[in-house]
Amino acid sequence: MTPTYAKRPLQLNDLGQLRHFLSLDGLSKELLTEILDTADSFLEVGNRSVKKVPLLRGKTVCNVFFENSTRTRTTFELAAKRLSADVITLNVSTSSTSKGETLTDTLRNLEAMAADMFVVRHADSGAAHFIAEHVSPDVAVINGGDGRHAHPTQGMLDMLTIRRHKGDFEPLSVAIVGDILHSRVARSNMLALRTLGCRDVRVIGPKTLLPVGLEQYGVRVFTDMAEGLEDVDVVIMLRLQRERMQGGLLPSEGEFYRLYGLTTQRLALARPDAIVMHPGPINRGVEIESAVADGAQSVILNQVTYGIAIRMAVLSMAMSGQTAQRQLLAEEQK
Amino acid sequence: MQTEILGARLIDPASGRDETTDLFLADGRVQAIGQRPDGFAAARSIDARGLVAAPGLVDLSVALREPGYSRKGSIASETRAAAAGGVTSLCCPPQTRPILDTPAVAELVLDLAQASGHARVFPVGALTRGLEGEQLAELVALRDAGCVAFGNGLADFPSNRTLRRALEYAATFDLTVVFHSQDAELAAGGLAHEGAVASFLGLAGIPETAETIALARNLLLVEQSGVRAHFSQLTSARGARMIAEAQARGLRVTADVAMYQLILTDEALHGFSSLYHVQPPLRTAADRDGLREAVRDGVISAIASHHQPHELDAKQAPFGETEPGISSVEVLLPLALTLVEDGLLDLPTLLARLSSGPAAALSLPAGRLAVGGPADLVLFDPSRSTVVGEHWHSKGRNCPFLGHCLPGQVRYTLVDGRIIHEA
Numbered sequence: 001m002t003p004t005y006a007k008r009p010l011q012l013n014d015l016g017q018l019r020h021f022l023s024l025d026g027l028s029k030e031l032l033t034e035i036l037d038t039a040d041s042f043l044e045v046g047n048r049s050v051k052k053v054p055l056l057r058g059k060t061v062c063n064v065f066f067e068n069s070t071r072t073r074t075t076f077e078l079a080a081k082r083l084s085a086d087v088i089t090l091n092v093s094t095s096s097t098s099k100g101e102t103l104t105d106t107l108r109n110l111e112a113m114a115a116d117m118f119v120v121r122h123a124d125s126g127a128a129h130f131i132a133e134h135v136s137p138d139v140a141v142i143n144g145g146d147g148r149h150a151h152p153t154q155g156m157l158d159m160l161t162i163r164r165h166k167g168d169f170e171p172l173s174v175a176i177v178g179d180i181l182h183s184r185v186a187r188s189n190m191l192a193l194r195t196l197g198c199r200d201v202r203v204i205g206p207k208t209l210l211p212v213g214l215e216q217y218g219v220r221v222f223t224d225m226a227e228g229l230e231d232v233d234v235v236i237m238l239r240l241q242r243e244r245m246q247g248g249l250l251p252s253e254g255e256f257y258r259l260y261g262l263t264t265q266r267l268a269l270a271r272p273d274a275i276v277m278h279p280g281p282i283n284r285g286v287e288i289e290s291a292v293a294d295g296a297q298s299v300i301l302n303q304v305t306y307g308i309a310i311r312m313a314v315l316s317m318a319m320s321g322q323t324a325q326r327q328l329l330a331e332e333q334k
Numbered sequence: 335m336q337t338e339i340l341g342a343r344l345i346d347p348a349s350g351r352d353e354t355t356d357l358f359l360a361d362g363r364v365q366a367i368g369q370r371p372d373g374f375a376a377a378r379s380i381d382a383r384g385l386v387a388a389p390g391l392v393d394l395s396v397a398l399r400e401p402g403y404s405r406k407g408s409i410a411s412e413t414r415a416a417a418a419g420g421v422t423s424l425c426c427p428p429q430t431r432p433i434l435d436t437p438a439v440a441e442l443v444l445d446l447a448q449a450s451g452h453a454r455v456f457p458v459g460a461l462t463r464g465l466e467g468e469q470l471a472e473l474v475a476l477r478d479a480g481c482v483a484f485g486n487g488l489a490d491f492p493s494n495r496t497l498r499r500a501l502e503y504a505a506t507f508d509l510t511v512v513f514h515s516q517d518a519e520l521a522a523g524g525l526a527h528e529g530a531v532a533s534f535l536g537l538a539g540i541p542e543t544a545e546t547i548a549l550a551r552n553l554l555l556v557e558q559s560g561v562r563a564h565f566s567q568l569t570s571a572r573g574a575r576m577i578a579e580a581q582a583r584g585l586r587v588t589a590d591v592a593m594y595q596l597i598l599t600d601e602a603l604h605g606f607s608s609l610y611h612v613q614p615p616l617r618t619a620a621d622r623d624g625l626r627e628a629v630r631d632g633v634i635s636a637i638a639s640h641h642q643p644h645e646l647d648a649k650q651a652p653f654g655e656t657e658p659g660i661s662s663v664e665v666l667l668p669l670a671l672t673l674v675e676d677g678l679l680d681l682p683t684l685l686a687r688l689s690s691g692p693a694a695a696l697s698l699p700a701g702r703l704a705v706g707g708p709a710d711l712v713l714f715d716p717s718r719s720t721v722v723g724e725h726w727h728s729k730g731r732n733c734p735f736l737g738h739c740l741p742g743q744v745r746y747t748l749v750d751g752r753i754i755h756e757a
Contacts, residue, residue, distance in 0.1 A: 010605075025534075103651055124652035125536035126606030134650075147654070148536030184536060212539070213530025 010132055013325035018318045020141040022128045023150040024191040032159065032195055038313035039160050039306065045082060046308060055316045056085035062115040063089040064106070065144070066122040071280055071304065072144050072154070076119045079311035088115070103127075104134055111136055117319060118142065125149035125184075138326065140318040148184050154279055155188030157310040159196060161303050162234055165275050169193065173200040175228050175270075176219075177260060178238035178287055179209045185279045186238060190217040204228035205260065208249040225260050229269040237262050237278045240287050253286045263289045267297065275299045335377050336360045337751055338370070342382035342713060346389060347686035348702035357387060359709040362750035367705055378753075382713055385745055386681070389689040389703040390422025390453075390710035394512075394590050394638040394696065395566065396663050398455070399729075401442060402431025407643040407729040409443065410450035412663065415728035417452040417747045417755040419639070419666035420712035423693070423700035424453050428460040429487055435460035435471040437479035444480050452754045454710070456482040456698055458512055461500055467491040470500055474507055483564065483696050485512035488613060490519075494551065501559035510562040510696055513552045515573070516614050520544035525654050527569075527617040531600040537653065540615050542570045549573050553580050556587060564695045565589040567640060569614045571624020578633040588695035590636035591625050593669050594660050594734075598622070602734070608649045608656035609734040612642075629687055630679045636692035637670055639663040643730020661730035667712065668720040668740035675741050681716070709751035718743035725757070 011020040011027075018031070045051055061080040065073055073089060080087045092106060103122075110118065117140045120128055125147030132141040145151040159169075166172055174193055180186045180203050193201045194217060201219040203210065214221050222228030229235065240256060250256050262276065276288075276298045284290045293300060339357040344367065346352075358366040358374050365371055396416055399407035416424055426443065428434035434443065440457050447455035459481035463469045466489070473484055484504060491497040504511050521544040526532040528539025549565065553576065556563040568574055568591050577589045594612070599619045602610040610616060628634040642659025649656050662669065670688055674681050693701025703711055720743050723736040747755035 102647070103655075122652065124654045126654070127652040129606045130652045146536075146652075148538075150536070187534070187536060211533035212528055213533040216530045216534060 010129065013321045014328055015324055017321035017324060018314070019321040019325055020132045021152055021314045021318050022132055022141065022143045024152050024155055024188050024195065027195065029195050029197065032156070032192060035156055035310065035313050035317065036160050036163055038317060039156070039309040042309040042312040043306070045312070046305065051082050052084055053082065054084045056080065056083035056319055059085045059116040059319060060114060061085045061087050061117045061119065061315065062110050062113075063087065063119045063144075064092055064110065065090065066092045066120070066127070067145070069121055069144070071307070072121065075304065075307045076144060076311050079308050079315055082308070083312055083316055085315070103131070107131060107135055111139060115139060116322075117315065119144045121145045123147055138322065140322045142314060142318060145184055148182050149187065151184040151188050153307070153311055153314055154185050155192045156314070157303055157307040158185075158189055158236065158277060158279070159192050160306045160310055161275075161277060161299055164306070165299055166233055169196040169198040172198055172234060173202070173232040174198055174234040174236065175202045175204055175232045176236045176238065177204045177225070177228070177262065179240050179244060180205050180214070180238070181209045181211045182241065182244070183238050189236060190219055194218050202228050202232065206250070209244070225266060226269055229266060232270045233274050235262060235267070235270055235274060235276050237276065237287050239279065239281065240283060257286055261285075261287055261289060262292050264291050264295070267292055277303060280304070335751065336374060337378045337380065337748075338374070338376040339380045339382045339387060339713065342385050342387035344387045344703065345682050345685050346703040347682050348389070348690040349704060352682055359748070359751040362709055364703065364705050364707055364709050380713065380746065384717065385713045385715050387703070387711055387713050388685045389701050390712050390747065390749065391420045391666060391688045392692040392698060392701045393421045393424040393641070393663060393666060394636055394692045395427055396421070396424040396639060396641040397429065397643065397659070398426045398443070399643060400430065400446060401439065405645040406648070409446040409455070410452075411727060411729045412641065412643060413447065413452040413455065415641075415664040417749075418725065418727055418744060419664045420714060420744045420747055421663060421666060422453050422710040422712070422747060422749045423456065423698060424663070425456045425458050425482065425696065427458050427487060428465065428485065433460050433464050434458075435463050435465070435476070437472070437475050440476055440479040440481055453749060454700060456480070456696070458482065459484045461486045461504070461511060462496075465489040467493070467496060470503055473504060473509055477507070477509060482698060483510040483512045485514065485566070488514045488516050490517060490548070494555070498555050498559065501555055501561040505559045505561035508562065510564060512564045512566050514567050514614070515545055515548035515552050515565060517544045517548040520547065524615070525611070526603055527600045527615045529600060529618055531603055535603060535606065537603065542572060542617070545570050545573045545614060546576060549576050553585065553587070557585055563587045566638070567592055567614060568625060568634065569595060569617050569621065571621045574624050574628035574633055578628065581633060588636065589628075589634045590638045590692065590695065591629060591634050592640035593637050593666060594640070594662060596622060596626055596629065596637070596673065597669065598734070606653045607734070608651070608653050609660070609732055611653055611656050611658045612660055613658040626673070626678055629673070630683070635687060636695050637687045638692065639666045641728075643728045644732045645729070646731070649732050659732065661728045661733045662735065664726065664728050665720060665722050665733070665735060665740060667714060667744055668722070668742050669735065671716065671742040672740060709748055711748050712744060713746040714742050714744045716742050720744075
């Protein structure tokens with residue numbers, strides 16, 4: 001017997017448009033490019049004196065964060081507000097679940113408040129999929145980060161950053177450095193870069209922080225920082241969590257910095273016009289030297305600005321995909 | 335009551351018998367095969383032309399969930415499910431609440447099985463109190479209360495010294511120990527086989543070495559203590575090879591595998607369906623194929639359902655927060671028949687892995703169909719099929735095969751000559 005694992009495109013409607021945004025897995029180059037193009041057009045909105053467009057007027061966007069976040073939560077909030085949506089933000093980690101309410105019950109309650117869209121962050125890999133499968137079909141679910149699995153809006157804002165500073169993806173060499181094992185950002189970036197046709201993606205880190213099976217992403221693996229950084233156009237640094245020192249993954253922050261910290265000296269191995277990225281919050285002196293983080297090649301703060309545009313793009317596209325699906329079903333019923 | 339079964343293909347792997355014949359059952363026993371005894375007046379006659387008659391299946395691990403977890407299952411519901419799967423004898427693991435580490439709990443389980451059960455129940459007792467791996471349970475008292483073997487489940491021993499002593503104590507009284515070999519430290523926090531799929535999905539991995547390191551240690555201590563040992567729920571091809579090597583050097587160890595482990599791989603986890611969340615985890619296609627070969631070659635002499643029914647809520651959460659396990663005793667025979675359909679082994683060999691093999695592993699008085707023996711048998715139609723879930727008796731609907739069409743249909747299951755399942 002051959003089992004069939006029906007992998008239905010949960011995040012697409014019948015027309016192939018976004019209706020949820022859960023992961024970059026299974027999304028086409030055209031769709032990713034459409035997200036980037038849409039975000040580009042929203043970037044201009046941020047420069048106006050009135051920073052609002054009416055695309056989500058009358059809609060309610062619910063930010064449900066089961067895990068702490070400042071940057072992602074506030075940029076999602078801003079994105080929704082600039083689209084004229086009503087926004088509620090809930091830090092569930094501090095409320096319902098500690099009272100024993102299950103995840104599905106929390107969501108049912110929010111549904112009852114007639115939310116049109118959930119932006120969810122959760123510590124469990126697959127949480128966004130679970131939620132998308134269990135909310136009412138009219139609600140769009142946007143993944144704001146699930147465990148180690150995916151952080152697709154971060155992935156796309158990183159792609160927007162690269163495209164705006166470096167242009168076409170194909171000829172670029174991109175290095176992702178640090179704790180790949182625990183990083184949803186790294187996973188989303190590897191998927192996006194491959195889909196967008198980047199030919200040279202490298203990951204750099206010690207074996208304890210590299211997951212098995214990296215070859216499936218079509219990346220080259222380096223354990224030596226100097227070798228990995230040679231002639232790259234883009235360096236994406238990852239945040240190193242303090243708790244990695246426990247459990248034998250690393251001896252100390254100091255040793256990690258010595259081996260994998262991005263210093264001015266090391267950055268010189270990359271192309272002279274290479275850009276430096278980081279999803280934030282940065283640990284100065286742990287994975288990155290202050291002079292690099294604040295230096296001319298750093299685009300870390302641009303990433304934050306682009307993050308709002310990407311989130312506006314994803315929110316508006318998923319909402320219109322939901323609406324299109326509803327119309328489609330209504331026509332079928334006639 | 336006397337029952338006759340006419341024109342069945344009788345396959346009894348224990349005796350090597352495979353012929354079309356008639357069976358005559360009386361007083362809960364097989365009175366005769368082939369020749370109708372003088373004066374035999376059947377109260378019930380089953381026309382079994384086209385059906386296979388085999389010994390009732392022996393399942394080495396069916397969680398009955400009673401006492402303690404009645405939301406998930408009861409002895410009545412889960413033994414009824416077992417009957418539907420062709421199972422007439424089953425072992426239940428000690429993870430009840432309270433843990434099956436005292437004669438009182440063993441007696442309770444056996445009393446309930448007597449009163450409401452639809453299959454013979456053989457409890458596996460806890461090797462240590464509370465499964466904590468520190469203090470031995472009263473193994474002899476548990477044996478006298480009806481426990482057929484002793485295990486510690488997936489709960490590892492914090493100390494090799496305690497494990498060694500437990501094995502020596504068990505060996506003193508010729509008790510059988512059931513191992514679920516998984517190193518707790520290497521598996522800590524793990525949700526899936528450590529491989530490409532787990533990496534892609536961002537699920538914490540359980541490396542193959544979690545099994546093989548524990549297995550190596552257990553095999554060495556078994557050899558040293560001389561205890562009778564059964565290795566349950568193997569998941570890796572490497573693990574199966576280690577068992578083969580141990581058997582080749584003369585160690586008397588047996589092994590079983592979960593039926594689902596012979597079908598599913600970690601690829602099933604794409605999409606994060608909690609139905610595929612099991613412990614120990616689903617591994618790669620190469621592991622599955624290695625396990626299949628070990629079943630074919632007899633290194634693994636038993637296929638068990640490792641049935642773990644759950645209430646809906648236990649599976650209704652993000653993957654990592656769900657409880658592991660699959661409810662599948664109900665379709666044990668149809669699932670197993672896919673192995674014949676795939677050409678892995680022939681029907682008599684498969685039935686050996688489901689009856690005489692598991693019975694021999696734990697020395698159970700079951701698993702054969704012979705004159706004078708108990709009339710525990712299954713009659714199934716290999717030419718029909720089963721749509722999984724069309725009928726469902728288990729309290730747990732956590733079965734990833736629901737809706738699948740599987741080969742074969744269990745038509746009758748008899749225990750002590752009584753029909754306990756009919757379709």
